Amino acid sequence: MQYPDNTFISTKDLMFTGVLNDIKKSQRALQPVFEALTNAFEAIKIKANSENDYKGEITITINLSDTTAGDFKEFKSLSIQDNGVGFNEIEFNRFNVFKDFTKGYKNLGSGRIQYVHYFDNTEFKSIFLDNGKYYERSFIVSKDSKYLDKNAIVFHKHCKITDIQKTGTKVTFNSLLENSYIYSTLTEEKLKEFILERYIHYFCYNTTSLPDIKIKYYEQGELKGDTNITKSDIPTVDKKDTVSIQYSKIPDIGSKLEKIDKREDFTIDAFKISKDLLKANDLKFVSKGEVIEDTNISLSSLANNDEVEGYKYLFLVSGNYIDSRDTNLRGVLNIPSKDTFAKNTNIFYNEEVLLEDIEQSVNEKISTMYPEIEEVKKNHIEQLEKLKKMFLLDDETAKDIKISINDSESKILEKFYEAEAKKTANIDASIKSSIDKLDSLDTTSEDYQELLKAEVEKLVSAIPLQNKTSLTHYVARRKLVLDLFQKILDKKLIVQNNDSSAYDEALIHNLLFQQQSKDPETSDLWIINEDFIYFKGSSEKQLSKLEIDGKRVFKNEFTTEEENYLRSLGENRKIKRPDVLLFPEEGKCIILELKAPDVNVSEHLTQIDFYAFLIRNFTEEEFQITTFYGYLIGEGIEANDVLGRVSRYEHSYHLDYFFRPSENVHGVGGREKGSIYSEVIKYSTLLERARIRNRIFIEKLNN
Template sequence: MKYTENQFINSESLFWEDILRRDITKSGKPLQPIYEAFTNSLEAIKDAQKVNPKNLGEITIKINSTESTIADQYIFSSLSVIDNGIGFNDEQFNRFNNYRDIRKGYKNLGSGRIQYVHYFDSTIVKSIFEENDNFYEREFIISKKEPFIKNNAIVKHIVCTESKIKKSGTTVLFSTLLENIAVYNELNEKILKEKLIERYFHYLCYNRNKLPKIKIEFYVQSTLIGNETISKLDIPNTDKKDSINLDYFKKSSKGTLELADKNEIFFIDAFKIPKNILKQNELKLVSKGEVVEESYLSLENLSKNDNIKGNKYLFLVSSNYIDSNDTHVRGILNIPSKESFSKNIFSNNEVIFLEDIQEKVNGKIKELYPEIEKVKEKHQEEFEKLKEMFLLDDETAKSISISINDNESRILEKFYEAEAKKSAKLDASIKEKIDDLNSLNTNSPDYSEKLNNQVKELIKKIPLQNKNALSHYVARRKLVLELFQKILDKELDKVKNGGRIDEDIMHNLIFQQSSTDSENSDLWLIAEESIYFKGFSESKLKNIKLNGKKIFKDKFTEEEERYLKSLGEDRLTKRPDILLFPEEGKCIIIEFKAPDVNASEHLTQIDFYANLIRNYTIDELQITSFYGYLIGESIEDRDVRGRVTRFEHSYHLGYWFRPSEIVVAYDDNRKDGNIYTEVIKFTTLLQRAKLRNKIFIDKLGLSKTDINQG
């Protein structure tokens, strides 16, 4: 034996303190050490079966806990993973000690044991192995305690002697957690079984009929209080099996691809599994009995998160061809793409291409499960809705690759990334044309012709640049209009099943209550220019400020004070829904009424607010022109015109208006004002706004056509 007793295993090329601190840090999954040991046991059993195929394999996990002061709660003590695999002979032990040994498999480069030392004070391994018809027992410890780090090691070989037990196997004992971790204290046989099935689901599905015997035992105070097994009964059975034939290709004497005179069978195992068990749909290759977790193929008709009637799907593809193209690094396959094969001028092999596997497997899946094709069609419908919703350009859509696994956020990201690149190229092109103007020679006989040509090119490009920005602007408005329509149609969750559309819903859609940011509001729904006015939404009259100064007086005459506080009211605490100040001397007053409220009963409310503003604001703010909008849905013509008012009905545009009414000024120093008022239905408001936005959308389309023709 090459290892001595009590030998620290170190290497001159490694500095373990640095590796532990910076290279391989503590995993965010507390149970990772257990998973690492379980994986090692599966591999050890597989190695043992190469020597003795009759060895079915057995893994036992023992959880040891102690009682706590709280009933039915325990304190984790230790955990052991026991298998009857090949054991740690010199070769296996040497591989275990070699950090970044690629023979361990993809992403399994000897870093697993580092998680042992990150979570546990010490891990003791006792292993029996056979060599030259003799059995030996080896013991070693994995730890990052001070003596280990001082010797630049995390493994200490304790002893290796002849064994009286003539049966190979390994016991890994984890003891003394370095910190109290709740998941370990909560661990029992049922929880660990559930976590192991979740973690090894692909492996368990593929090896369902040849699993080793897996037992989990839970001990409290050294007394067995629960046990579980993982068997094929816990694993979903294959739903469907099928196969496909794929042709080999080779390079011709001219270097082009041509069919070779042979083909290969690929086997497909399909599993239909409840969505609460299988977290996402997967298509995986299988090499030499192991599921290759690194993705080589993708599902074309099913995204990872789709489910059909509560089920998700797992497809496992195996073939002698896949096995023969497994590299010495486990999990890395040497299956070429058409592009890589074509570029490799030295390759004369006969190969099956990854693209052909992808295409044929997905075609077979489509045959096996016609319902999946319907999901693809649904994805395409949703994609088209997304394009329409955000006015996404067809030309840009064709230029990007949209995967069925892309969610809406990722699709939009791809669109905007593509548009940003186009915009950057457009900017550079515009800059280039402007720079070209500098090179024009005014004395040249063809100067005018060249100048006209350059200007025409610029005129083509600048509208394109502006169109992209305008498209996003109009698309946002389109979404607001759709939301407006959904509210009126009672399609929102809040108002479904007989719920009420209250005034606040409409108010907040158009101009958020308690806001003064009219520029970023949706007041354009009422009038396009409204977003450019100084605005106040649901603000107390006495608190409103223009240019930093309150508009209402601080001091009033005795009579003014009496009136403002009369009848138990404080009139300057009233909150008009919306006030807008377009320019000096003018004010727009907007009031909303819930769709089920008779708006006609509130015809004088806007007049009242206009009167307060006309009479009780500061002297330097003389507002004389008012514009009022009373907006609701329950509006009856005879109610409006029959309330001793001068409202008229505009039959063509579907609203009521009062051309002018006096706003009385009580102070002799102030002249009377006037107010123009409209009474409008929400549906009329929506129709108007849709028409305005449609004009924008149509113009964008015309602009694109004109530019293409130009």
């Protein structure tokens, strides 16, 4: 035999400590049990294929003991015993190969990882037949340190000739590594329910070859209950029908797909199952008696959670064509989609039945088999139409996106808005193009108005009619944002009941530009200036971590003199956080500083100047920022306070803001001085300006 007795089975190709870290513990507590039970089913199937008059048997035994915690018991062990083919050399070798995708009843080798995640040890005792002799193999699976120290999770105890002449395997899970409610309250009836739910697809299709499955429950070594899973527990086929589907072929290289007269028949087995047993409606392929769980077709008439009079539906599709397209890889069928067939004709037959055609034909047949399902589909369509009407979603956009019957309302809206966002981007590009052409216009020329009108007409003709809905949403969203801004200023939001000034500032900050964000394009900085959303920038970013195009702006290393200054007076000036920094182009920086509505803004007039000083003098050489624009924004603005503290500010009475013409930004360490233009302005002033712009836009759209 290949594996010596009393040996840890290690591998040179991987480290199990890494594997255990990569493959996380399953959130489904009974996953190890299901892994072992699946192995038992497949071991029985292998033996059934080689022996006549053979009947598979599986016995599951639960062992718990009493505790002082009421209904909770102490889990001792759970065993699964089958009379399948046993762990012969081939199957044991597959068990020890991590992620073995070849067909065989030991799955991918990842199941044993769940064994060791949940249990202290899992013991295997197996009898198999080899060259006319019966052998007993015994091994243990664990992640105990003595195993991992040998880079192993399997200890092979022995493989020896035995007098027992009945093949099979007993897997015993011993001692939980962590307490589990599922295992501590597990009984024979509960486990039966779990197994029926987990294997309903398999049971429905394999009713005639179902093994005898017994479940026994022990407490303190005393049998307390037993049950069986029999044919009477398994739903029977409710309806059966066939569908004939045409083959497709590509006549010549570069030609389009075309249907041909050749056809293939597919059988649909329909099961109508209680919603308590079948958790989701489903459509699956069946190949050579095996349900393909990762089937690449779906139901178009029923969502996963739909039910009709307390029932859900399972449809299993089989046929000679599906069997012929099976592969050596578990759960993989070589049935092409239209796209893969057109692009990879060399790896498929010249004539194929395509996935899309199977899906469409099967779903059409299902609708005729169950008219009540077609009614459910109509309800989904009606709900979609209501959603489109409510949010002004246009039909043209609907044609551009693929909506699944399983999509939630929020997912449908997300798909619509993503599609409309692409259209909006195209509109913006057209607008930008027209704006660029304005450079050639002369407002003093006699034909200026005619030329301008011509450019406007070009722009309008470039905007397809279906994009008006997208523009409407664009404007409507802005209106909602402006209304929300007003509520914040009026302290009308429920979250403002704590009367915290700092929280009011955070609300405004996040409305304009989410804190810690670095994507102005998704912000609402247009409230301040329409151009701001098109610039690069960041929100509340620490200066020392500030980046432009992925490059660090602030220096990584400073001279001793610079370091001493930056940390002088008990401060660390490198961790200053301007509210918003924007970079419209090389050498320029916009600094926004936002204050809570009840803060006296004049007390912070030099804050932006100081940020400009730090950015001017302590950035990397490639970022020579010399021109700054500062905007100090709040609501508590008193004219005499502003002018009294910094006399260089001037009051623009008509536009209701204060501005300071160009002021020097002091340069140190040999750097030239820069300049800064500053404004001090109220939130309410910006809000009113933005409302006027949006109102004009709405009026134009309505016209």
